[in-house]
Amino acid sequence: MTGSAQTPSQTVGPYFSMRLSGEGENILTTSDDRIVIEGKVIDGAGSHIEDALLEIWQAGPSGRYAHPDDTRDLALEPGFTGFGRAASAFETGEYRFQTLKPGPVPDAEGEDQAPHISLIIQGRGMLNAVFTRIYFSDEEEANADDLVLRGVPAARRGTLIAELQEGSDPPTYRFDIRMQGDDETVFFDF
Amino acid sequence: MTTEPVIRHYGPKAYSDYPPFSYPDYKSTVLRGPSQDLLTIVQTLSETTGPGPVWADISEEDADLTTNAGTGQPAIGERIIVTGHVYDEDGKGMPGVIMEIWQANACGRYVHWRETAFPAPLDPNFIGVGQCITNEAGEYRFLTIKPGPYPWGNHPNAWRPAHIHISILGPSLGSRLVTQMYFENDPLFPHDPIYNSVPEHARHRMIARYDHDVTEENWALGWRWDIVLRGKAATPFENGDSE
Numbered sequence: 001m002t003g004s005a006q007t008p009s010q011t012v013g014p015y016f017s018m019r020l021s022g023e024g025e026n027i028l029t030t031s032d033d034r035i036v037i038e039g040k041v042i043d044g045a046g047s048h049i050e051d052a053l054l055e056i057w058q059a060g061p062s063g064r065y066a067h068p069d070d071t072r073d074l075a076l077e078p079g080f081t082g083f084g085r086a087a088s089a090f091e092t093g094e095y096r097f098q099t100l101k102p103g104p105v106p107d108a109e110g111e112d113q114a115p116h117i118s119l120i121i122q123g124r125g126m127l128n129a130v131f132t133r134i135y136f137s138d139e140e141e142a143n144a145d146d147l148v149l150r151g152v153p154a155a156r157r158g159t160l161i162a163e164l165q166e167g168s169d170p171p172t173y174r175f176d177i178r179m180q181g182d183d184e185t186v187f188f189d190f
Numbered sequence: 191m192t193t194e195p196v197i198r199h200y201g202p203k204a205y206s207d208y209p210p211f212s213y214p215d216y217k218s219t220v221l222r223g224p225s226q227d228l229l230t231i232v233q234t235l236s237e238t239t240g241p242g243p244v245w246a247d248i249s250e251e252d253a254d255l256t257t258n259a260g261t262g263q264p265a266i267g268e269r270i271i272v273t274g275h276v277y278d279e280d281g282k283g284m285p286g287v288i289m290e291i292w293q294a295n296a297c298g299r300y301v302h303w304r305e306t307a308f309p310a311p312l313d314p315n316f317i318g319v320g321q322c323i324t325n326e327a328g329e330y331r332f333l334t335i336k337p338g339p340y341p342w343g344n345h346p347n348a349w350r351p352a353h354i355h356i357s358i359l360g361p362s363l364g365s366r367l368v369t370q371m372y373f374e375n376d377p378l379f380p381h382d383p384i385y386n387s388v389p390e391h392a393r394h395r396m397i398a399r400y401d402h403d404v405t406e407e408n409w410a411l412g413w414r415w416d417i418v419l420r421g422k423a424a425t426p427f428e429n430g431d432s433e
Contacts, residue, residue: 004281006204007395007417008388010370011216013355015302019292019319020357044221057241057363067239069196069361081248083241090304106195108232118236118363125218127209127387129366130228133236148231180225189203189228190237190364 014051014124017087021053026086028099029077033061036172037134037162038096041088041121044180048093052123052177056097056134058082058116063103074103088123098170101136107147114142114149121177130187134175137163152186159185198238200364200421201279207392215383217344233364240366242359246286252321255293255334265316267296267335269410272371272398275328276358278421283328287419288359291332292319298338298352308341333410339378351378351385358417365419372397373413 012020037056041049059065059082064074066082077100086095104112117134135143143149149157162173177185211223231237252258256265276287294300297310301318318337322330340350353370360366372385374397379385385393395418404412 004279004418006207006420007369008208008392009367010384012368014304015300018302019290065235065239066244068243069239070235072195073193081244083245105235107234120366122368125222127213127219128211130224179222184224184226187224187228189230190233
């Protein structure tokens with residue numbers, strides 16, 4: 001082997017959709033309880049990014065992850081993996097996921113975190129993946145107590161909150177991603 | 191079933207071995223990487239879990255790209271075996287890791303609607319995508335066609351070295367990796383900003399080596415490439431315990 005040092009990252013390039021983000025990979029559920037998360041990926045010049053790969057990872061409505069490490073005695077939604085992929089649209093940079101709203105997951109101190117979805121963004125021209133979180137605008141109280149959100153400078157917190165669109169059915173949340181600039185989305189290292 | 195989840199704390203990402211977000215020789219990086227510092231957060235179950243295990247449960251191997259176009263005819267080009275291990279940083283093989291690949295055909299042509307500029311032929315018997323799931327020892331194995339070099343518009347007379355794109359879903363969000371595998375001694379290495387965006391000391395980790403022990407008589411040449419994902423084989427502990 002090549003030593004036990006991490007293999008470095010490379011861009012997904014322009015052709016990742018040959019394999020990643022196949023049809024239906026952005027539809028995690030067709031349940032009556034489904035929500036929609038949609039938005040646009042935007043570059044440092046304000047132009048849409050026409051070839052971004054977005055991946056979400058989330059707990060189910062009970063707050064439990066479909067993962068062997070999550071051994072908590074909570075319900076798992078049958079057939080719900082919590083993983084989805086979408087590509088931004090070539091013409092508009094828009095992406096869309098149909099999923100379930102996640103329940104609370106414990107933080108490092110064992111307290112509930114506000115409901116959130118982990119989001120990985122890659123694309124042509126991105127040599128590394130970036131990681132962020134999607135929170136929900138109708139969880140004001142939980143958001144105010146969330147350890148991660150509290151660690152984000154107040155002026156940038158809004159970049160992590162998906163806005164519930166009034167009157168939308170199914171409930172639809174808007175979450176734009178800005179790769180650079182004054183209103184750059186907060187990206188995490190962990 | 192317990193009431194407390196298992197929290198495995200992963201060691202840091204090796205940023206000094208990774209490319210920078212902005213690498214001006216690769217022009218489209220300049221406007222697409224974060225310009226502000228990443229914000230460090232404490233790992234929780236959201237970061238220490240990931241889609242690999244559940245995705246592996248519902249996925250199947252599709253590891254022979256020389257026939258998976260389903261036409262009944264073999265793909266044209268130099269048939270190769272690409273094999274190796276996926277390890278953690280302690281050198282322990284990682285089972286159940288999903289590896290998805292996509293690549294150009296023997297002529298350097300991708301099967302993608304956006305590829306219109308390069309007048310190289312498509313092969314109706316090659317779709318250029320496949321999937322493996324590592325076995326108990328962390329091994330994977332693909333049978334495919336050696337991809338050709340491929341021109342791109344980054345700078346005058348720009349050609350990518352032959353490469354295979356690989357997406358890897360390990361056990362945690364932190365071990366998510368997409369990279370490219372190259373073939374040793376490619377004469378295009380010095381000319382490729384994507385390859386050279388990785389610090390020099392770490393570039394060799396993306397290069398497959400010819401391995402005569404993998405080569406099969408009268409069938410295919412063998413290439414070996416090992417991958418190391420972020421993560422030590424750390425002792426898990428219950429949430430709420432102190433380190």
